[in-house]
Amino acid sequence: xxxxxxxxxMVLADLVALPLALWSGFALRLSDWWPVExxxxxxxxxxxxPLVGVVVFARxxxxxxxxxxxxxxxxxxxxxxxxxxxxLLLAVAYFYGxxxxxxxxxxxxxxxxxxxxxxxxxxxRSYYHWLLKHHVSKEPVxxxxxxxxxxxxxxxxVKGREVLFGRLCR
Numbered sequence: 001x002x003x004x005x006x007x008x009x010m011v012l013a014d015l016v017a018l019p020l021a022l023w024s025g026f027a028l029r030l031s032d033w034w035p036v037e038x039x040x041x042x043x044x045x046x047x048x049x050p051l052v053g054v055v056v057f058a059r060x061x062x063x064x065x066x067x068x069x070x071x072x073x074x075x076x077x078x079x080x081x082x083x084x085x086x087x088l089l090l091a092v093a094y095f096y097g098x099x100x101x102x103x104x105x106x107x108x109x110x111x112x113x114x115x116x117x118x119x120x121x122x123x124x125r126s127y128y129h130w131l132l133k134h135h136v137s138k139e140p141v142x143x144x145x146x147x148x149x150x151x152x153x154x155x156x157x158v159k160g161r162e163v164l165f166g167r168l169c170r
Contacts, residue, residue, distance in 0.1 A: 007063050010121075011054055017116040018050040018085075024116075025109035029102050042098050045089070052088065057081045057117070070125050078118040086110030 022045060026035045039046070057063065060081050065074035089106040092098075141157055143150050 010063055013120050014054055014057060014117055015050045017120060018053040018113065019046045021112040021116050022046055022049050022089075022105075022109050024112045025105040028108050028112070029105050038100055041100055042093075045092070048092075049085065049089065053081065053085050053113075056084055065121075070121055074121065075118055078121070079114055082110045082113040082117065085113060 023039070026038055027033050030038055057077065060077040062074060062077045062081065065077070086106045086109055089109060090103065093101040093103070093106070143154055143157075
């Protein structure tokens, strides 16, 4: 799959995950999986939050990260973005004077966003590495010889896609 399609897939996943995280924030705060009455007054947040979230994550460079090589910098971008989105949610609720909007929803939303957005990336990365480990056909290789060149070749083959058969002699 081309890189731009992968990037669009990540954006789409976030456009789904962010409203779900906001819903989860309300549901966890109000101990009700269907908090329609509380959500009705601020339904527009479910439209605005994913759009702002994608922009925030894009500015933090989350969509530039290649999922299979994703490390701590991408997860740090998720944490920063989730905290910033939670702070923006609190600011919007305060400035617009949203009645019935619990402040703890923003905190819960931030934590759930970290799990949903960061978790999807970790799951995709784990699935990719599992596929490489179990479903990539590998060609058997035999190294005959000794010395540092043979050891370097063996190390490169172990890290690569080839299977190492035989024994390294010194």
